[in-house]
Amino acid sequence: MNLSLLQSAAADNRWADLFPELPLALLALFLLVLEIVLPKRQHRSIPVVAILGQVALLVALLVNLRGGMTEQLTFNGLLRHSPTGQFFRVLFLVTSLLVSILGVVSLARQRMPRVEFFHIVMVVAAAMMLLVQSHHFVMFFVALETVTVGFYILVSYFRTNPLSLEAGLKYLVMGALSSAILLFGIVLLYGAVGNPALAPSGIAAGAMDFASVRQFLLAHPDNFLAQLGIVLVLSGVAFKIGAVPFQIWVPDVYQGAPTPVTAFLAVGSKAAGFGALVVLAGVFAPCKSLVIPVLSVMAGATILFGNLAALTQYNVKRLIALSGVSHAGYLLIGVIAAYYDPAALSGVYFYLIAYLVASFAVFGVMTHVCGENEADQELEHYADLAQTHPFLALVLVIGLGSLAGIPPLAGFIGKLMIFLAAFSAGLYVLLGIAVLGVMISIYYYFGWIKAACFSAWRLPTPAGEAVPSLPRTPVAWPARITLGTLAVASVVLGLWQGPIIGWLLAR
Amino acid sequence: MADLLFYVLGGVTLGTAALTVLSRNAVNSAMFFLLSLLATAGLFVLLDAYLLAALLVLVYAGAVVALFLFIIMLLDMQGGVRPPFTRATIAAAVAATGLLTVAVLGFVKRAQLSVAPVSPDLPVVGASLKAYAAQLFTTYLLPVQVVGFLLLIAMLGVIVLSKRVEGLEDIK
Known part of the structure; x- marks a missing residue:
């Protein structure tokens, strides 16, 4: 093979189209170089470089938003760029930026190495962007594994805490299991699609390509091997989004992980899972009669389990983990409704935006209202927050209100869009379960607000016992600006969705 | 000849995989796992996937099992006494076995495993x-x-x- 032949074969590898994945990964590498080059006392500036670099990338991405919108296949059909992909790029970049900001607050209390944390967060975010844009099972699996391996490390990052290590081990075992299930599904699909005896005419790309999988399913919607593969692939993705019956790891891992990582899992990993699920739902669309019942049962069970299990929690990290499970259920309803009307996806995307903004407001407050042991965050620790830290309490109330779906806030609009889509799709049973779930969720979200704001309802400390000191971290100005912006965004997006919703609906 | 080899290697793979789980001594488990991998590599050779077979032997048999043995040695794991199964475990095992049987039967009955004869000049990328x-x-x-x-x-x-x-x- 000579050089020119190699060149023509590689002509489709258009690296410049990988914006911001490639710069983000390079920035991550640059951090490691800085750690080697800079003298030790200047190491504190490396997180600042990470955050400012991500802000610069975000600005560049937003300025150049239209540039990446054209639908095209690059890298020999491994990637498919689309407006949806562009939306997820912005979402993941904002997520990794916010995780980095929370990471600075959280790591300041620990004596752990710092730079690696930001490096891994950025690499994982870049891999998430590739995951939702993948158009080929090889790319899909490699990107998914990069995300998962990154999370194994991030979850067990605070290694002096036994709960963090335990969470890392649990996530490793469950992640390996889910990867195995997913891989088995991919192999079965590959076997069915690659079978020359069944190949419909006109499959040009390999049997791993999403387009040829879809073509095959159109020709043979009742192929048993392919159906088995579809169920297994959906199960593998359901592990990542924490949908019932694959939610078993969620509470322990969310509790043990450092708080910024919990936020990354809750928002980033879930959004990546849903991005992948939306892509796969399109690929599996010819097998609607199989996919819709599977997803419907999952969605109903997820909403009920998440909300009922969250009712009994006193540890706020477990509470937010289980409520996150129920949010995955609402999002699943949106994905199902999209089979009847593709416009339902705009509801899913808006819900993800609202969920990101509200979750990071809550996680930001959680990062400040905890001590060195990040797994130990009880509702009691929030006592008198409104009196001592009115700013944090206000942000918490807005964030929780948005998660609960209280009217003027963004979370309400997200839920409304998904419920309207479910109504017009005729999913009345799921809609009923979802409304019931929202009513249950108000109880535990407001229990948290009550713990933070209304000291009169607190149990009195028994006489003779010392009042326990409450862990609080002072809010520095960068975190103050971030939390303020998130709270304001939750309110503004609830009252005025502006061009976002127009753009989402126009697609 | 190739058919017979396939059944022999497949039988060895399954048998040693079962022994990996069943044997009480961790070192024996690791060794049976090694045998299982070697038989799988043999299956790949039958499919003309020589590269995959070589990688399997090098990476898994060479590196991963050696790592297992190191860890077993460092932790000094003996067989130990296995606690008796609880009632819940037995119930779960029976249910899982039933489900697996149904799944395998469905797979055998409904999967269209018939394959058209592959032309010998088809390019085999992994070979x-x-x-x-x-x-x-x-x-x-x-x-x-x-x-x-x-x-x-x-x-x-x-x-x-x-x-x-x-x-x-x-x-x-």
Whole structure:
């Protein structure tokens, strides 16, 4: 093979189209170089470089938003760029930026190495962007594994805490299991699609390509091997989004992980899972009669389990983990409704935006209202927050209100869009379960607000016992600006969705 | 001849895999696992996937099982006494076996496993190192680069989670 032949074969590898994945990964590498080059006392500036670099990338991405919108296949059909992909790029970049900001607050209390944390967060975010844009099972699996391996490390990052290590081990075992299930599904699909005896005419790309999988399913919607593969692939993705019956790891891992990582899992990993699920739902669309019942049962069970299990929690990290499970259920309803009307996806995307903004407001407050042991965050620790830290309490109330779906806030609009889509799709049973779930969720979200704001309802400390000191971290100005912006965004997006919703609906 | 070899190798793979789970001594388990992998590599050879067979032997049999043996040696694991199964475990095992039987029966009955005869001149990408490498460095260049990052963060993770840090009290 000579050089020119190699060149023509590689002509489709258009690296410049990988914006911001490639710069983000390079920035991550640059951090490691800085750690080697800079003298030790200047190491504190490396997180600042990470955050400012991500802000610069975000600005560049937003300025150049239209540039990446054209639908095209690059890298020999491994990637498919689309407006949806562009939306997820912005979402993941904002997520990794916010995780980095929370990471600075959280790591300041620990004596752990710092730079690696930001490096891994950025690499994982870049891999998430590739995951939702993948158009080929090889790319899909490699990107998914990069995300998962990154999370194994991030979850067990605070290694002096036994709960963090335990969470890392649990996530490793469950992640390996889910990867195995997913891989088995991919192999079965590959076997069915690659079978020359069944190949419909006109499959040009390999049997791993999403387009040829879809073509095959159109020709043979009742192929048993392919159906088995579809169920297994959906199960593998359901592990990542924490949908019932694959939610078993969620509470322990969310509790043990450092708080910024919990936020990354809750928002980033879930959004990546849903991005992948939306892509796969399109690929599996010819097998609607199989996919819709599977997803419907999952969605109903997820909403009920998440909300009922969250009712009994006193540890706020477990509470937010289980409520996150129920949010995955609402999002699943949106994905199902999209089979009847593709416009339902705009509801899913808006819900993800609202969920990101509200979750990071809550996680930001959680990062400040905890001590060195990040797994130990009880509702009691929030006592008198409104009196001592009115700013944090206000942000918490807005964030929780948005998660609960209280009217003027963004979370309400997200839920409304998904419920309207479910109504017009005729999913009345799921809609009923979802409304019931929202009513249950108000109880535990407001229990948290009550713990933070209304000291009169607190149990009195028994006489003779010392009042326990409450862990609080002072809010520095960068975190103050971030939390303020998130709270304001939750309110503004609830009252005025502006061009976002127009753009989402126009697609 | 090839059919007979297939059944022999398949039987060895399944039998040793079962013994891996069933044997009480951890070293025996690791050794049966090794045999199972070697038989699987034999199956790949029957499919003309020589590269895959060689990689399986080198990576799994060579590196992974050796690692297992090191860990077994370091932890000094003996067989030990297995606690008796609880009622719940037995119920779960019966249910799982039933489900698995139904699944396998459904698979055998309904999967259209009939395959058209493959023409012998069909290119087999995984067979030769050269064809495989050409694919890796042209079509699949992006996944290769991403795997590079995967390995990098995995290495960083090992360092972060195990390196001795000054003033850090690790749990024993």
